[in-house]
Amino acid sequence: MNKKTEQTIPQPIYRHDYRQPDYWIDKVELAVDLHDDVTIVRSILQIRRNKDTASEGQPLVLNGEKLTLKEIALNGQPLPESAYQVDREALIIFSVPDHFELSTVVAIKPHENTELVGLYQSNGNYCTQCEAESFRRITYFLDRPDVMATYSTTISADKARYPVLLSNGNRVATGELENNRHWVRWEDPFRKPSYLFALVAGQLVCHHGTFKTMSGREIRLEIWVEPQNIDKCEHALLSLQKAMQWDEQTFGLEYDLDVYMIVAVNDFNMGAMENKGLNVFNSKFVLCRPDTATDDDYEDIEAVIAHEYFHNWTGNRVTCRDWFQLTLKEGLTVYRDQRFTADMTDFALKRIRDVKKLRTLQFAEDQGPMAHPIRPESYIEMNNFYTITVYEKGAEVVRLYETLLGKEGFAKGLARYFEKHDGQAVTCDDFRVAMAEANQIDLTPLDRWYSQAGTPVCEVRGRYDAEQMTYTLQVTQSRAPTPAVQPAFMPCLIPIRVSLFDPKGQALPLQLADENVPIGEERLLSLSETQQQFIFVNIPQEPVLSFLRGFSAPVQVKMQRPREHLAFLMAHDNDSFNRWDAGQILAQELLLNLAQDWAAGRELKLDPLFIQSFGKILTDSRLNPSLKAMAMMLPDEKFLGQQIEPIDVDALYEARSFMTRVLARTFRRELLALYQQYHSTSPYSNSRSAIDARRLKNTVLRHFLTALQDEEVIALIGQQFQHADNMTDMQAALSCLMELEIPEREQALQQFYGRWQHDPLVLDKWFALQASSSLPKTLDRVLSLASHPDFNLRNPNRVRSLIWTFCSLNQVRFHSADGRAYKFLAELVLELDRLNPQLASRLVGAFNQWRRFDKLRRNLMESQLNTIIAQPNLSTDVYEIVSRSLNYR
Known part of the structure; x- marks a missing residue:
């Protein structure tokens, strides 16, 4: 990774400077010889000059980082040292013909690679991560996405230690070598950029299946995991089969190779990577059993499996x-x-x-x-x-x-x-x-x-003319305040879905002034100017507006609406998204008012209209249980903080806690009844109805009943934790205990750890649940956990589970006014930057909003940012985030 020193300040790369490469690479032959101390990579590249950009005699410049060049030859002839130059980022060959073959041999050390890019080791297995620009860590290359070539890859390794050798494409040949070594050759017939190259080698076992495509081809599906995880792959396989079928049925897109492979690794910077035919996944998004993964984990796995599969066409066959x-x-x-x-x-x-x-x-x-x-x-x-x-x-x-x-x-x-x-x-x-x-x-x-950067803002005004029976909708677009320097905002094309409701909750037929007849009860309006108005005619009574239905564009909406209108939409809107959104807008308004009252020392009172509206949701038997759970959830503190400046973390926490307690006390009987109704004592099921039931009862328990802190609720939590036959219920109960200062909390934590300490993904949950607690001493617990024997800075999942959860999701405790958490994060970022700059840059982003807090917290965060940027040899990853954070106004 490039490092910043006091002498070299990293310079930006600009989109307008794009030009085609001076040379194209058409064919790549790789031989990767894996050994414990060093890996030898031999490459043969078929290269031609790009006559549109490069003149004769133009030097060839190949990217390369952390490579030791052993051999180099042009058209089979070794090059003298005077013919080329090697520096820390490139190999430069001063003179080459129009078409030629370049051979190189380099040495690399994957076992020393803590950055988890290029070729590295995870739990003793080899794997790669080349996106965006890390193929250059494997061999010298034109490491950019517009250079597309066909690849053949031969991997050789110790047969006992690395029995499985995988790469892109189709397996075409295998063989034995001396000293108990073996080799496998892979060929990928489809041209691809270097960022899609993949290699995996190790002690892995395969969970396999098949899929018959719409043209009748049978594809072998292989999910490769460490032996102890072989019983956690079936859901991933089913998800892949669903995704393949859906893509055929929806877009007519058929898979193109003979085999589709997924490999799960524990040490991975991302969620997954779509390498052609050989996807490398963070094990978090592959491995699951009902006792180790929650319903949300199952859904996330299905989504990520699908995402990487869909990349085969939108990313691989057509790339950037x-x-x-x-x-x-x-x-x-x-x-x-x-x-x-x-x-x-x-x-x-x-x-x-x-x-x-x-x-x-x-x-x-x-x-x-x-x-x-x-x-x-x-x-x-x-x-x-x-x-x-x-x-x-x-x-x-x-x-x-x-x-x-x-x-x-x-x-x-x-x-x-x-x-x-x-x-x-x-x-x-x-x-x-x-x-x-x-x-x-x-x-x-x-x-x-x-x-354009920034979020467009639609300011909305509606006016009803009873005499003319018209409803005029006026919409103005601008941009939300963006501290970073941006060009002047230009109006965008914003499609806006709208409906109008009469006082009985019936959607009205909508006819614009220039139309002869109504056209439906929902209309799609196109806002393309800074300001436009839309006039609806033949509106018999003053309507209630449902605006931006289904969130038809990624914009903020500013609209003065009576609370009665929001309560009306919560009860009557036939667009599920807008019905939910009306409740969120009403809750947000009340929470921000409560926060102001708390900061001013005024008595807190909750509007009876909101209590009544919440009760209607609670007792609405028509609502899908998962949707009901979502509708009950109050806006979280992080989102609320975006709506005010300065962000008052303590006032927002107290306001939300107060609203939760009032609702819990008011509807204690109904909440307990809902919990009992949906708390199944039957064996675990993954049916949709069972998932919906768990989602609702756990929302009731975690987000409302726990706030009561009475003996009956504590007993319910303890019973659910002890008797849970699935991780969804167990994790939900443990998260409740994390909010209670009671002996049962520590007992449950010890019991959970004792049962799951040897399962890395479940142990990540143990760390994350403690880091997310809103109890006052959470920082002390996090500091202690950072020294726990099972905490490992080299594992991104473990770092994210503890540090990212605390610093990015636990607003009230991370932003404690004593600044201790800021110092902790800054020290950890600097330590991590020496190991894994990508991960360090993700964590330091927790400071990005520092200017939006009160003066005390601003000064404390700014001090830590200055400490970070003053460090010598800071990575470009962290330098860019911190410098932008310090320099914007």
Whole structure:
């Protein structure tokens, strides 16, 4: 990883500077010889000059980091040292012909690789992570996504220690070597960029299945795991089969190789990686059994398995021209996995969850120093731009195409995209043009969604004219405040779904002023100017507006509405998302008022209208239990903090705690009845109804009944923990105990640890639950756990479970006014930066909102940021985050 010193300040790379490479690589032959002390990589590259960019005699510059060059030959002839130059980032060959073969031999040391990029070891097994720019850690190469080649890979290793040798494509040959070694050769017939290269070797076993494609081909499906995990793979296999079938049925996309492989590894910086034909996964998103994984874990596994499979077409067959186009593959594939999960589970529930994540995390990113368009204009370290903006907001922008074109039009556009660009490295503009061509529509107005940072804000005013029987809707768009320097905001194309309801809760037929007849009870309006108005006619009574139904665009909405209107929509809106959203808006308004009252020392009182509305949700038997659980949940403190400045963490915590206690006390009988109704004593089931039941009863227990802290509730929690036959119920009960200062808490923690200390993924839960506690001494517990024998800085999952959970999710305790947590995080970031800069940069982002807090906390966080950036040899990963955080205004 590049390091920053006092003499060298990293410089940004700009999108407008893109140019094609001076040379193309058409074919790659790799031989990777694995040994304990050193790995030898032999490469043969077929290279040709790009006549559009490079003149004759142009030097060849190949990327390479942490490589020891042993041999180099051009067209079979060894090169003298005077013919080339090697530095810490490149191999430069001064003169090459137009077409040639370049052979190199390099030595690398995967066992010393703590950054988990390139080729490294995890639990004694070898694996790779090459995205974005880490193939250069394996051999010298033009390590950029627009250089696409075919690959053949031969792996050799000790047969006893590494019986399984995997790479991209199809296995074509195997053989034996001296000294109990063996080799396997793989060939990938599809051109791919170097970031999709993969290699895995180790003591692994296979859980396998098959899938018959729509053309009748039988594909072998292989999930490779460590032997002790072989009984935790069936759900991943079923998820893969579902994803393959869904992609065929929805978009007509068929898998192309003879085998599809997934490997689960414990040490992984990301969630998973879509390497062609050989996906490498964080074990968190593969391994599960009912007693070790929650219902949410099961759903996450299904979604991530699908996501990486969908990349075979949206990312692999058609890839990015350059890394500024990352959302081309990631935003599109997130959109595809969201649709898949919605079809596999519940559309409304999935939509609500996705929007909650976007509003809580991405909207916050838009308000901080890392604000950037979904297609960034510059970066210092590309790893820092695998962001929620690129992924989740990128998915929302892709959803705009579906909203405008309909699902059929979107499918036509996607088919056109593959027809034009299969096997190519392309841009976001190419995707938009293909969508437009297929539907014969001008989609140029969508371009601003790719080029502008920040969250658009729609200010909404509705006016009813009883005499004219018209309802005028006026909408103005601007941009939410973005501290990072951004160009002037230009209006975007914002599709807005709306409905109007009469006082009885009936949706009205909608007719615009320039139309002859009503066209449906829901209308899609297109806002493309800074300000527009829409006039609905023949409206017999003053209506209640349902605006941005289904969250039809990723925008903030500012609208003055009586609380009675919000309560009305909570009860009557037939759009499940907006019904949920109305309750959230009402709760948010009340919580912010309560926070102000607490800060001012005023008595706290909860509006009876909200209590009444909450009671209606609680007793609505028509609501799906999972949706009811979601509707009951109050806005979390992190999201609430985005709505005020300065962020008053203590006031928000006290306000939310007060509202929870009032609701719990008011509806104690109803909550207990709901818990008993949905608390099954039957054996575990993974049916949809059983999942819904667990979700509702655990929401009732964790988020409301626990606040009562009475003996009956404590007994319920203890009984659920002791008798749970699944991790969903056990984890829920333990999370309740984490909020209670009672002896049973420590007893349960010891019991949980004793049972699960040898299962890394379950032990991650043990760390995370303690880090998420809102009890006052949580920081002391976290400090103690950071010295626990099972805490390991080299394992990203363990670091995320304890440190990220505490610093990013536990707002009230991380931002304690004494600043101890800030100092702890800064010291840990510096220690981790020497081991794994990618992980360190993710953690230091917990400081990104520092300017939005009160003066005391601002000064404390700024001091720690200055301490970090003053360190010599800081990685570019951490330097970019910290420098942007310190420099924005």
